Amino acid sequence: MNAPFFKFGYFNTDVSLIIAFIIGIGFGFALERGGFGSARILAAQFYFSNMRVLKVMFTAIVTAMLGVYYLSVIGFVDLSLIYISETYILPQVIGGLILGIGFVIGGYCPGTSVVSFATGKLDGLVYILGVMFGIFVFGEIFPFITDFYYSTNMGSLTLPQFFHLSYGMVVFLVVIMAVGAFAAAEWSEKKFAHRNPENQL
Structure with missing residues (x-):
């Protein structure tokens, strides 16, 4: 096993923070280039007229999932050393609902609001x-x-x-779910194109 690198002592906490900062900048840049600095694009998700958020985020999830899974299969990543937050199901469900309501009202999530402000948008601030x-x-x-x-x-x-399923089976099912979600997203964008806030400027 060679990863996670931090757990195997390849670098210390200070270096890990620098790496996290660089990755964060890259992630923010990718979000901005994907159009996620615009509240109109993000809000269109809730009108089912522009499903870019679902497509991009689901693609990122599936890509990361496949990468981690296959790296573990070949023995490069030790899954038991990857930190997983504890699940507090009821408070996390309530917290998710509150976050979702804020997302619908404001048009941003916390991360995309920073991206928006970084590009000079006052609503992001x-x-x-x-x-x-x-x-x-x-x-x-x-x-x-x-x-x-x-x-x-x-x-x-x-x-x-x-x-109570194997990791491989869960990976397979999530990939199937993603394919179905992408197909549904394409259908909804055509069906509800007239609701797109971007078309109401």
Whole structure:
């Protein structure tokens, strides 16, 4: 096994932060070039008229999944050393709903709002300020919701463990799901093209 590199001591924490920063800059650049610095493009997802977000993100997920899986198959990556956050199913579902509502209202997620602001868009700045305010409020009320925050702990759970399937089978099923999602996205873009906010400028 040769990876994850950090876990095998190929570089220290300081170097890992520098690498993370460089990767983050690259990721932000890719998002901007993909059009994800525009709230109109992102909002079109919820009108089913421009499914670029689903296509790009699902492609990234499948690419990373296949890469990690096959690198583990050939013995290059030790999957047991990859950090997986613990699953707190109820608070994470509620948090996801809150994030989704904010996404629909503001047209951005936290990452794309930074990309938007980096390209000079003021609505991105407003969204970032909203995120910071939300973080402040969460910090203030956290003592009152601590029990809920740590409730329904399922540990570091993966899909193969949850469904009692092999990693290979889960990878195969996700790829099939992606193909179906891409086909559905193409259909919805044609069906709901008239709803696209970009066409209402």
